[in-house]
Amino acid sequence: MALSGLEIYKLLPKTNCKECGFPTCLAFAMKLAQKQVELDACPYVSQEAKEALSAASAPPIRLIKLGSGAREVQVGNETVMFRHEKTFFNKPALALRIKDTEAADAIAAKAAVVNAYSVERVGMNMTFGAFAIENASGDATSFANAVAAVRSKSDLPFVLMSDNADALKAALAKEGGHKPLLCAATAGNWEAMAAVAKAGGVSLVVRSSDGLDELADLTTKLGNAGVTDLVLDPGSRDLGTSLAQVTQLRRLALKKNFRPLGYPIITFPGEVAESEEGEIVAAAQYIAKYAGIVVVDHFDPAVAYPLLTLRLNIYTDPQKPISVDPGIYEFNHPTTNSPLLTTTNFSLTYFSVAGELDSSGLPAWLMVCDAEGMSVLTSWAAGKFDAETIAKSVKSTGIADKLSHKKITIPGLVAVLSGELEEELPGWEIQVGPREAVDIPAYLKVWK
C-alpha cells in the first residue's frame, strides 16, 4: 500500500538539511510519494524507516534485466506517463522473432546479421536488443536446436517462446546462461511455467486472453509461487484495444500504485498488423506507448534505423541536452595553416558541423565550446555562448600553439559577436562563417 507524503514525512529525519536537493524533508516526502525521487537521495534515513518506506520507494514498474554483460537489457522502472513530466528511463528492446520452423542456415544467417547490426547517431550506437525464438514447430528438439543455432551467432538476450514448459526447459539448457525471458505463462499453464522459471532463475512473460483482471490474478499467483520477475502481455492483438490496454496498465501501475500490474510490457506488432508496413506502424506505436520489449517479425535496416531513431528521441531526457565533450576536434589531418572554426557542444549541432567538415575532405580544426549542451542560437540567447566563452576556450585548449595564424571562424548565426570577440582576443582576426552547416564545405574552399 502506498504511503502518503505526510506518512512518509513522519519517517524522515526532519532536519531540513537540504542534502537531498529539496529545501525541506516535507518537500522530499511529497516527491517520494509521487515516485519522482529515489529514497537513496536522503543519506540520513534510518534502517527502520527504510524498511517502512520500501513500499513507497519501490519502483511502480518493476525493473527486469535480460541477458548479461555488455548486451544486458533493462526494461521497466518507469515513473511517468508522459516524457515531459520527467523522462523515460529504459528504452524498449527491439527483438527479432525467429521461428524454429525456419531452415537452420536461414536462422544462422538472420542471427548473424541482426547481431552485427549497429548504427551510430549523434555519437550513440543503436542496436537490436534481443532475439525472440519461437517454438512454432511444437517440437522440443527443433526448438532447442534453433536456440543453439542463434546462440552460436549472438550473445544478445533471448525471449524463448513456447506454450510447452518442457520445451522451454530443454531450450534453457541450450541458451548459454544469459538470463532469457520465458514466454508465456497463461491461465492454463502458469504452474508448470512458474516451475521452469523458478528453477532457471529467469523472468517470465504472463499472458492473458481475458483482460487485465485475469492478468492481475495471474501475476499474484505467480508472485505467491515465488516468481516475481514478470513481463506482461495483456493479450489483445487489435491495435486500438492494445493501445488502450497498455495505457491502462501504465496508469494503474503509476497512478494507482497497483502492484499486480506493475511490470514492463512485451508487445508483438506483427500480430496486430496484416502487412509489413502495418507492423512498422504498430512497432512505432508501442515504442511510444508503453512497451518494454517490441518483438518484430521482419528485419530490414531501412526500417530498423527509423525505429531506433524514434526510440532514441522518445527516451532522450528532455531536461538534459545531448552534448559532446568541449575541446578541439581534428578533421582531415589539419596542419598549422588550416582554418579554425568554432561551435557549441550541443550534439546535433556538433554532428551537423562535423559531418560537413568530414565530408568536405578539407583539413580543419573545430573548437567546441562548453555551452551547456545548447545549440548556437539558444546558447547565445541564454548567454552561454558569447565572446567571453569563446575566448576562454581558445585559451584553455591551447589551440593557438597548434596554428601558424590567428584566425577564428565563428558561426554566421552569431556574427554579432565578432566585435566583442576582437576585444576578448586581441591580435586575432575574427571571421564570420556560414549560418548553416551545409555551407561549410564551400566556405572552406575559399577560406584564407
Ligand code: SF4
Ligand atoms: Fe530531510 Fe533527508 Fe532531505 Fe535532509 S536529505 S532535507 S534529512 S529528506
